[in-house]
Amino acid sequence: MALASILVVEDEQAIAEMIVTSLEMADYQVKRAANGQIAYQMVLxxxxxxxxxxxxxxMMTGIELAKRLKREENTAEIPIILLTAKSDEDDKIKGFDAGIDDYVVKPFSPRELLARIKAVLRRGHADTEGKGLTVGQMVLDRSAKKASIAGDVISLGPIEFRLLEFFMLHPDRVYSREQLLDRVWGGNVYVEDRTVDVHIRRLRKSISILNHETMIQTVRGAGYRFSAENFTSE
Structure with a gap:
């Protein structure tokens, strides 16, 4: 029985063939795209x-492809591993800011690649199939689109739910308004940056039970961060 389906986006023929062969031998379903533009259409x-x-x-770099896919609601949750010769910390940060899930630095062995793939797929499976996301006494049921605090269901609009889900999946990192617009609203929606502030206020009000609103912190001049570190319970 085949495992997961994987799209390999690589313009160098020899490297692409090596990767495809290794993945097929490991029983993955594999498709290949020669560049980011072709890959984008294949993913859609x-x-x-x-x-x-x-x-x-x-035509389109791996970073550009990742940014584009992460802005689309239907493709935002697809895990992406970047294959790169770049190993500097700044380059890695650029990749993670674009929404990638992991790096494999060239040259790499098929064994390392397969291990990274299994780890990323395992994390993604846990996110989507687990009982939910939990921080403090707050529980988010992603499949049912419901949230509760200390067992009491809280009322969240669609945007507030997606904001809270994004924050709980990406704790302890600062996101600017522009980044939140890209990751939560999506690339096809054009709204003002200050719209983020309005929905943050609504979200804080909705989760204010037992002071959970303190988890959403304003970082002056930078954006917002979700963290349980400074959470103050009554």
Missing amino acids: DNAPDLILADWMMP
């Missing part, structure tokens, strides 16, 4: 379980 037509994308490609 038939979303894979995971994407392996080279950083440096003509």
Whole structure:
């Protein structure tokens, strides 16, 4: 029985063939795209379980592909592993800011690649199939689109739910208004940056039971951060 479906986005023929052969031998379902533009259309037509994308490609880089997919609601949750010769910390930060899930630095062994793939798929499976996300006494049921605090269901609008879900999946990191617009609202929606502030206020009000609103912190001049570190319970 085949495992997950993987889209390999690599413009170098020899590297692509090596990767595809290794994945097929491990019983993955594999498709290949020669560049980011082709890959983007393939993902829209038939979303894979995971994407392996080279950083440096003509027409659309792996980073550009990741940013585009993470802005779309239907593709935002697809895990992406970036294949790159870049190993500097600043380059890695750029990748993670674009929403990628992991890095594999060239040259790499098929064994390392398969281990990274299994780890990322395992994390993604736990996120979508687990009992929910929990911080403090707050529980988010992603499949039922419901949230509760200390057993009491709280009322959240669609945007507030997506904001809270994003924050709980990405704790202890500062996100600017622009980044939140990209990741929560999506790339096809054009609203003012200050709209984020309005929905943050609504979300804080909704989760104010037992002081959970203190988890959403304003970082002056930078944006917002979700963290339980400074959470103050009554």
